[in-house]
Amino acid sequence: MTDNNITKNEELKKVEISISTGVLVWGSGLIAGVAARELAKMGHEVFLCSPEPGITGNAHFWGRADDTNVDLESLSAEVEEDAWIQIMAPAEIIEFYGSPGKFQARLKVNGDLSLEKEIGAVILANEPVLRAGFEAWGVSESERVRTLSWVESELFEKSFLSGEDPLKIVFLCGFTHHSNPYSQQRAVEAALRAASKRTNRVFFLTEHFKVAHKGMERLTRKAREAGILFVKLSGSMPGLECDEEGVEVSYFDETVGEEVLIKPDLVVLEESYMPPPETGPLSEILELNLDRDGFFQEENIYNRPIFSNRVGVWIVGPAKGPISCQEGVEEARAAALGVHQLLSEGKKYVPENRIVLDSKKCTICLTCYRLCPHRAISYQNRRPIFSELSCKVCGICAAECPMDAIQIHDFSDKRLKAQIIDDISGAPPPVGGAPLLVAFCCRNSALEAANLASLRGLTLPGGLKLISVPCAGKIDPDYLLTAFRAGADGVMVLGCHHEGCKSFRGSDLAKWRVEFIKGTLAESGLDEERLFFGSLAPCAGSEFAKIVTEMENLIRDLGESPVRRALSRKSF
Numbered sequence: 239m240t241d242n243n244i245t246k247n248e249e250l251k252k253v254e255i256s257i258s259t260g261v262l263v264w265g266s267g268l269i270a271g272v273a274a275r276e277l278a279k280m281g282h283e284v285f286l287c288s289p290e291p292g293i294t295g296n297a298h299f300w301g302r303a304d305d306t307n308v309d310l311e312s313l314s315a316e317v318e319e320d321a322w323i324q325i326m327a328p329a330e331i332i333e334f335y336g337s338p339g340k341f342q343a344r345l346k347v348n349g350d351l352s353l354e355k356e357i358g359a360v361i362l363a364n365e366p367v368l369r370a371g372f373e374a375w376g377v378s379e380s381e382r383v384r385t386l387s388w389v390e391s392e393l394f395e396k397s398f399l400s401g402e403d404p405l406k407i408v409f410l411c412g413f414t415h416h417s418n419p420y421s422q423q424r425a426v427e428a429a430l431r432a433a434s435k436r437t438n439r440v441f442f443l444t445e446h447f448k449v450a451h452k453g454m455e456r457l458t459r460k461a462r463e464a465g466i467l468f469v470k471l472s473g474s475m476p477g478l479e480c481d482e483e484g485v486e487v488s489y490f491d492e493t494v495g496e497e498v499l500i501k502p503d504l505v506v507l508e509e510s511y512m513p514p515p516e517t518g519p520l521s522e523i524l525e526l527n528l529d530r531d532g533f534f535q536e537e538n539i540y541n542r543p544i545f546s547n548r549v550g551v552w553i554v555g556p557a558k559g560p561i562s563c564q565e566g567v568e569e570a571r572a573a574a575l576g577v578h579q580l581l582s583e584g585k586k587y588v589p590e591n592r593i594v595l596d597s598k599k600c601t602i603c604l605t606c607y608r609l610c611p612h613r614a615i616s617y618q619n620r621r622p623i624f625s626e627l628s629c630k631v632c633g634i635c636a637a638e639c640p641m642d643a644i645q646i647h648d649f650s651d652k653r654l655k656a657q658i659i660d661d662i663s664g665a666p667p668p669v670g671g672a673p674l675l676v677a678f679c680c681r682n683s684a685l686e687a688a689n690l691a692s693l694r695g696l697t698l699p700g701g702l703k704l705i706s707v708p709c710a711g712k713i714d715p716d717y718l719l720t721a722f723r724a725g726a727d728g729v730m731v732l733g734c735h736h737e738g739c740k741s742f743r744g745s746d747l748a749k750w751r752v753e754f755i756k757g758t759l760a761e762s763g764l765d766e767e768r769l770f771f772g773s774l775a776p777c778a779g780s781e782f783a784k785i786v787t788e789m790e791n792l793i794r795d796l797g798e799s800p801v802r803r804a805l806s807r808k809s810f
């Protein structure tokens with residue numbers, strides 16, 4: 239196995255860029271307040287914006303702040319009095335462009351005032367909308383049927399438990415939607431508080447109950463010990479009837495094999511968490527990817543816990559779905575620190591010319607602008623502009639540019655193709671007639687896996703050549719054809735798993751290109767099986783060895799590449 243390591247770190251000259259230290263924090267609750275206060279303490283001018291008037295916060299999050307050691311009243315007063323914090327509410331972001339340190343935001347504040355702000359970074363900390371799904375149960379909210387949030391606030395105020403009479407309370411959790419661990423935890427904690435008055439009888443009816451979440455097993459055991467009756471129903475919702483006479487909950491108990499009827503004093507419905515209505519439009523304006531539930535932050539290990547696909551935009555707390563207040567506060571503090579590290583000096587030194595654009599070749603098709611996964615390309619003065627602070631040097635823009643107008647430092651087409659040819663035709667033939675295999679390896683995953691396989695002494699094909707690329711999305715179809723033309727018997731493209739791809743779409747793009755080239759191989763007399771795409775994690779040394787060994791066996795069966803055979807004949 240050889241890797242000539244084309245990624246020699248040639249020193250690039252660094253240039254100074256000036257940046258703004260102002261920060262836009264989006265949200266109106268506890269988490270947004272903490273982020274704003276932390277930033278202001280570090281000397282950043284903060285624009286605290288939200289669609290709601292004032293800093294009020296969602297009752298749910300205010301209600302659970304006792305987990306966090308944050309005193310809500312003093313936080314609220316501090317935020318309102320801090321000269322470094324400007325509260326802009328109700329606000330709307332109308333336009334947003336630029337790059338980290340120099341974003342331009344146009345805001346509508348109080349409906350009619352349009353403000354232009356230059357800001358260095360953004361923290362999104364807005365709160366979800368909670369829905370109890372009364373319609374799905376066929377009932378309306380009443381004294382006998384309440385939401386979990388209502389019950390929590392009553393329990394916290396203690397008034398709910400102050401009556402003399404014992405109460406029969408039924409909690410319904412996870413029937414109308416997929417419950418999440420945090421919401422379950424809230425429901426069990428509320429049930430425990432309800433059961434703290436020993437004369438109360440508390441039932442907890444659930445489906446999809448997960449105890450794997452941190453602390454859930456202990457909490458559930460405590461709840462059982464407190465006398466709460468847990469009933470897990472599989473595949474059926476309990477019946478819920480509510481009229482002037484009272485409320486009835488019925489279900490089929492699988493353990494005893496009978497229908498059970500409870501006439502409770504109160505039914506508590508767990509709520510589902512929905513992204514607030516501004517999330518969709520805001521994601522388009524800020525060019526942020528959403529997760530499958532429509533919250534900010536696409537599922538990807540590199541986004542966790544507080545990052546987004548756009549450098550300079552952090553996502554904290556409930557803006558990315560249900561999360562505990564405590565975690566939200568920790569994230570707000572971490573994001574504020576991240577922002578401070580990025581912006582604190584008001585200037586930054588960045589390497590010059592990592593991306594080189596040949597403007598004579600560029601036809602301004604904007605393919606690069608549309609495909610940059612990190613939103614590092616803007617379109618200004620009729621040409622694409624590359625942000626050195628945002629660019630992660632994945633090379634996707636270079637591979638997708640139809641005019642080959644973009645070159646990436648250390649990974650230029652000329653250099654990569656020269657390496658491919660040199661590795662294949664310049665190397666001595668593999669010992670024992672082994673197939674000549676080329677593996678294009680993403681340096682974030684497959685290259686790591688290859689190094690691991692090597693370190694562990696796993697057997698790898700003798701004729702295997704590795705070509706390191708910054709991302710599988712950098713692999714131009716022309717590189718694959720160059721490898722075959724130079725005499726490779728088999729070519730592999732090895733990238734990351736979809737949710738582990740640092741460039742979000744790099745591996746997908748590579749897979750599509752491989753499929754496309756497969757379709758053209760037959761025209762050159764090559765079996766399409768000679769080209770392979772695979773994805774693997776950086777820790778998957780054994781999997782790497784397995785993939786390349788299977789490829790070697792397959793190529794042995796297919797025999798020497800006709801191109802290689804023709805090339806050997808020519809050389810005689």
Ligand code: SF4
Nearest residue numbers: 600601603604606639
């Ligand atoms: S993809 Fe290439 S041709 Fe199109 S705008 Fe970008 S640099 Fe120009």
Ligand code: SF4
Nearest residue numbers: 610629630632633635
């Ligand atoms: S190299 Fe990647 S991150 Fe940088 S501008 Fe191109 S596509 Fe965007």
